[in-house]
Amino acid sequence: MKKLFGASALALICIAASAQAETINVLVEGGGEMLQKAVAEKFTAETGVEVKFTVVPYQGVFDKFSAEIASGSSAFDVVTIDVVWNAKFADHVDDLSTLFTDAVRKDLPPTLLADATVGGKMIGVPTWANAEIVFYRKDLFDKPEEKEAFQAKYGYPLAPPRTWQQWRDIAKFFTRDLDGDGKADFWGTDTIGTFSEEWMAHVLQAGSPGVILDHDNHVIIDNEAHRKALEFYIAPHCTDHSVPENVNEIGWGEAQNLFYQGKTAMMKFWAHAYKMTPADSKVSGKVGVAPMLAGDAGIAAIPGPWYNVVPSTSQHKDAAKKFIAFSIANNALGIEAPLGLAATNSAYSSYASKPGYEHFTPLLETLGAPATQGRPMNAKYQEIVDEAVLPAVQAALTCKADVGDVLKEAKETIEDILN
Numbered sequence: 001m002k003k004l005f006g007a008s009a010l011a012l013i014c015i016a017a018s019a020q021a022e023t024i025n026v027l028v029e030g031g032g033e034m035l036q037k038a039v040a041e042k043f044t045a046e047t048g049v050e051v052k053f054t055v056v057p058y059q060g061v062f063d064k065f066s067a068e069i070a071s072g073s074s075a076f077d078v079v080t081i082d083v084v085w086n087a088k089f090a091d092h093v094d095d096l097s098t099l100f101t102d103a104v105r106k107d108l109p110p111t112l113l114a115d116a117t118v119g120g121k122m123i124g125v126p127t128w129a130n131a132e133i134v135f136y137r138k139d140l141f142d143k144p145e146e147k148e149a150f151q152a153k154y155g156y157p158l159a160p161p162r163t164w165q166q167w168r169d170i171a172k173f174f175t176r177d178l179d180g181d182g183k184a185d186f187w188g189t190d191t192i193g194t195f196s197e198e199w200m201a202h203v204l205q206a207g208s209p210g211v212i213l214d215h216d217n218h219v220i221i222d223n224e225a226h227r228k229a230l231e232f233y234i235a236p237h238c239t240d241h242s243v244p245e246n247v248n249e250i251g252w253g254e255a256q257n258l259f260y261q262g263k264t265a266m267m268k269f270w271a272h273a274y275k276m277t278p279a280d281s282k283v284s285g286k287v288g289v290a291p292m293l294a295g296d297a298g299i300a301a302i303p304g305p306w307y308n309v310v311p312s313t314s315q316h317k318d319a320a321k322k323f324i325a326f327s328i329a330n331n332a333l334g335i336e337a338p339l340g341l342a343a344t345n346s347a348y349s350s351y352a353s354k355p356g357y358e359h360f361t362p363l364l365e366t367l368g369a370p371a372t373q374g375r376p377m378n379a380k381y382q383e384i385v386d387e388a389v390l391p392a393v394q395a396a397l398t399c400k401a402d403v404g405d406v407l408k409e410a411k412e413t414i415e416d417i418l419n
Contacts, residue, residue: 023050024077024319027065029058032080032306035128035334035341036327043326049319058082065089065311074313077320083115083305086123087377093309094317095121099325107344109367112305115374124307125324128334128341131292131301131372132201133362135259135274136160136266138288140174149173160290161266164205164232167293171242174265184241189266190255191237193248193397196389197302197375198268202229204302204371205295211302212389212414213376219414221389222407229295230396230403238399247397259283268292270304271366274359275340291362291369300371305343380417388413 028036033053040051054076056064062085068074069092081089100122105113112126140146141158150158154169161167171188178186192198200211208225209215220226236242244250244258252269259267262282274289292301308324310317332347334340340357342348345364352360366372375381392410395401 022048022316022319023052024316024323025052025054025075026078026080026323027054027056027061027076028080029061030055031339032127034337035339036080038333038336039327039330040323042330042333043323047319047322047326049323051323061085062088068311068313072313074311074315076311077314077316078323079309079311080127080306081124081309083303083307083374084381086115086118086307087379087381089309090118090121090123092312093123094312094314094321095123096125096310096321096324097122099125099321099328104328104344107346109303109345109372111303111367111373112343115303115305115377116307118377124309125328126305126343127308127327127331128339129303129305129343129367130270130272130341131303131363131366132198132268133271133292133301133359133366134160134266134290135269136288136290137283137286139286140265141288160288162290162294164202164293164295167266168232168235168240168242171236171266172240175240175242185263187244187258187264188242189236189264189268190250190258191233191243191247191397192250192252192255193394194251194390196385196393199229199233199393200375201268201292201301202232202295204300204373205229205293205297206232207295207297207371210373211375212384213378217376217378217418219411219418221392221414222404222411226407227403230393230407232295233393234396234399234403237397248394271359271363272339272341275356276338289359289362291365297371299366299369300373301366301369303367303372303374305374378418384414384417387417 033055044050061081065079112129116122116124147158150173161170174188175184176186177184203211203226206225206228208223212221214220237247255267256269256273258264260278260281260283274287277284277287291299308327310320314320331342331344332350335342335347335351348360348364351357388410392406395406396403
């Protein structure tokens, strides 16, 4: 039988077949798989490298990756992690600085670049980002009688709030007793008492150089901006009575449900919720969106990005890095997923003018605002929040504690944690 291939040609065929059969394993939570599925399919089609997702609950990503690190080996080539874990895992992932080309850097909000940098290296590439923006009831804001009444009472036109004072005024204006029992049953907004990120956004709006810690890890939770922001945050509850009373029982889900059920006129919420407004909710087709509020330092928010990292123990690092580079280059593919999120400015801009994506313009303005920045890059961040920050917010929401004393006590607790 005639030989069809020489030894060198056969070797090349084997190498090509091996490359086509290569598989990378990605550890991710459920929403992250949805946002990356389309780009993974395209990557496989163009490179032959298969992408397999291991999907676990949110906390499962942290727990499973931590267990892999402790074992000294990893079954995963890419892990998609929440930004709050960046500092925790920084010593256990590869430096991805080479993936941050000039084009990539120019296409990302500065805060996402800053949050990717830990210990002098770029530990991950953002795959999607989110931030709180303002949601409001267009049907109420557009009513001529409401506009007239608001103008008469406050001396300026009713419009989506841009400032702290406008937020408070509008929240008070719309808080009402609709059933006539002497108690409010429709509120201007809500106050979240089970998470502290919303208050942190106001800290940045007030002009603080950071939240909780400065860039040298000095504790600044008792500075003037933190105090002003906390006084503003508790005012709708303690002074204006323009929110439901059970603030320490209200988290993101409860706030979202109040708005969807038609019980609040406004909420500050993560932008993705705009696209996910239930069709059968009382506010369907009535939701307007605006950028996050502005304080003395302008618009600011605490972003919620997720990053693709490559574990130091990955067995397929080259393929993993190619996938991550491919993902950021094709970032807009995730927008068609239910969560509808991306990381790059160009991805968001490509959809911003399409019906149903009206939230992208205020999201871009909020993410790109000069005062917007992330949470402290500290491995003890979650402990700091659990033991000091959230208790401080909740103490202030009792309306009995002195805000200055609350923040001073929080500072002492944080310094104990760090020392």
